Amino acid sequence: MKLIYSPTSPYARKVRILILEKGIDIEGVATVPFEDESVLHDANPLGKVPALVVGETVIYDSPVICEYLDSLSKPWLPNGQAAWRQKTLHALGDGIIDAVLTFRMERIRPQEQWWDFWAMRQENATVRALQHLESVADELGGPWKFGNLAIACGLGYVDLRASDMQWRDHMPKLAKWLEPFEKLESWKATTPQT
Numbered sequence: 001m002k003l004i005y006s007p008t009s010p011y012a013r014k015v016r017i018l019i020l021e022k023g024i025d026i027e028g029v030a031t032v033p034f035e036d037e038s039v040l041h042d043a044n045p046l047g048k049v050p051a052l053v054v055g056e057t058v059i060y061d062s063p064v065i066c067e068y069l070d071s072l073s074k075p076w077l078p079n080g081q082a083a084w085r086q087k088t089l090h091a092l093g094d095g096i097i098d099a100v101l102t103f104r105m106e107r108i109r110p111q112e113q114w115w116d117f118w119a120m121r122q123e124n125a126t127v128r129a130l131q132h133l134e135s136v137a138d139e140l141g142g143p144w145k146f147g148n149l150a151i152a153c154g155l156g157y158v159d160l161r162a163s164d165m166q167w168r169d170h171m172p173k174l175a176k177w178l179e180p181f182e183k184l185e186s187w188k189a190t191t192p193q194t
Ligand SMILES: N[C@@H](CCC(=O)N[C@@H](CS)C(=O)NCC(=O)O)C(=O)O
Pocket: 006, 008, 009, 010, 011, 033, 034, 046, 047, 048, 049, 050, 060, 061, 062, 063, 094
């Protein structure tokens, strides 16, 4: 198996943490999506990382890759009804990444092209998602679970791209919840260098 990823991608980070935590043997191929590398386009027509090459098959996007790799050994994803809660929490973590990425991208454009309505909508969605997580922080538990993986990586991405939100000051339970993850080797090894 081969994982095409970029070292700064929060979506790829979920997969890389899962690989490290589960000790899965995979070749990593680092790429830069915005340089439109053919290796990526050949694997994923959408031109997005991560993409997982399994023999003749390619699996994307990141929640699907996580679910596939998780299924190869004792799964984090539970059976039955509980799986839907974990998948929903995973979607919430991914949604935080989507929203932060979108409102940060708005600010990369020349200022006269900024669409404040859209940026503010994404920022508000991020705040609401963080507030929701603060309200359920006691139920999240640890260590890694299918949902926790995306939530932790979502919070890591807020730290990387939106540190001015200072979310830890407003969400103390969530900040405390993240602390044990931040001490893990898999977390440190996948923290983007700025
Ligand atoms: N929903 C996708 C999102 C992947 C994604 O947007 N990756 C970014 C890097 S963080 C990317 O490759 N962007 C390149 C592009 O959109 O052209 C997933 O979860 O895998």
